[in-house]
Amino acid sequence: MKVLITGATGFIGSFLAGALAAAGHDVACIVRDRSRLKWLEHPGIRTIQADLDKRDSYASELADLDYIFHLAGVTKAASDHEFFHANSECTRRFAETAADSCRRLKRFLHVSSLAAAGPSLDSLPLTEDMQPHPVSAYGKSKLEGENAVLSLRDSMPVTVIRPPAVYGPRDTDFFLVFRAVQNRVFPYWGEGRYSLIYVHDLVSGIITAAEKEKSSGNIYYLADKKIYTNDDILAAMTRVLGRKALRIRLPRAILPAISMLVKKISKKGIINPDKMQEIRFPDWTCDPAKAERDFGFHTSTALEEGFTKTAEWYRKEKWL
Numbered sequence: 001m002k003v004l005i006t007g008a009t010g011f012i013g014s015f016l017a018g019a020l021a022a023a024g025h026d027v028a029c030i031v032r033d034r035s036r037l038k039w040l041e042h043p044g045i046r047t048i049q050a051d052l053d054k055r056d057s058y059a060s061e062l063a064d065l066d067y068i069f070h071l072a073g074v075t076k077a078a079s080d081h082e083f084f085h086a087n088s089e090c091t092r093r094f095a096e097t098a099a100d101s102c103r104r105l106k107r108f109l110h111v112s113s114l115a116a117a118g119p120s121l122d123s124l125p126l127t128e129d130m131q132p133h134p135v136s137a138y139g140k141s142k143l144e145g146e147n148a149v150l151s152l153r154d155s156m157p158v159t160v161i162r163p164p165a166v167y168g169p170r171d172t173d174f175f176l177v178f179r180a181v182q183n184r185v186f187p188y189w190g191e192g193r194y195s196l197i198y199v200h201d202l203v204s205g206i207i208t209a210a211e212k213e214k215s216s217g218n219i220y221y222l223a224d225k226k227i228y229t230n231d232d233i234l235a236a237m238t239r240v241l242g243r244k245a246l247r248i249r250l251p252r253a254i255l256p257a258i259s260m261l262v263k264k265i266s267k268k269g270i271i272n273p274d275k276m277q278e279i280r281f282p283d284w285t286c287d288p289a290k291a292e293r294d295f296g297f298h299t300s301t302a303l304e305e306g307f308t309k310t311a312e313w314y315r316k317e318k319w320l
Helices: 011-022 080-101 137-150 173-182 199-211 230-241 252-265 273-279 289-295 303-316
Strands: 002-006 026-031 045-049 067-070 107-111 158-162 165-167 185-188 196-198 219-221 246-249
Touching (some): 002 011, 011 026, 011 045, 011 199, 067 080, 067 199, 080 107, 080 137, 107 137, 107 199, 137 158, 137 273, 158 199, 165 173, 165 199, 165 303, 173 185, 173 230, 173 303, 196 303, 199 289, 219 289, 230 303
Parallel strands (some): 002 026, 002 067, 067 107, 107 158, 158 219, 165 196, 185 246
16 A cells, blocks of 8 residues: 655654555655655655645645655744644645545544643543643644644545654653653652553554544544553653652742743753643643544553663663
């Protein structure tokens, strides 16, 4: 089958491309920067240099596709405009081009984010029938991207996936926590509860969702069934790294000031004012029951096992 992936140079996209190529599919990846192809060195992967903002640069590649996996977007930006341009406007333009160009498409699968739905306000994991309430520009831009894709469900079969925090080899965001614990500190801004998923479990779920007819037209959360607290994350990480870490308490009230200082150093770092809008809320959890009912989704990687594999990769690559 012929498959196209956007965002394949990223953390999740690179694993998705590798998994599909390993399964024998003809995989093409739209990339903007050919200098970032380290994780796409597989004989079954072809790259297309194009810009999603310019439909003429890729429209001709869409005609005979069976599946499209849209993962391209930005998680860090210097301005709200950048979030909405990449995650909303470019997603809308790309999806509309696919609807116009694809003759036999079996699924357009859009990978969004739990941030598009917002935090759990009543301590109950979010379900797909709850009204979204994103609290950050990133989350709002991802929700707009979802809506753009879903508005085309009568023109092509679409599915939206909302992952929570994703961890695993190649990830640069969770790596900051690993590095902190390796250095015997753990940033702590109060009790929190989180849904998580290991990258290989997410990739498996994404592929299955695309293949199952019942998932067409639907939104799904893909996550571990278990909800993890800060203490769970710290305990698992300290066991894996063999280090005891001192909790550095950072009251949520001072996080915006810290993020402004960090922004002066790096405009697109993970610690930024927009991310602080999310950290103000303690519960980021979701319920994957709908995915389990509709296409048998389940995770197979426990937290400590996933952390172990991740840490081993970081060490191998000399990140740790």
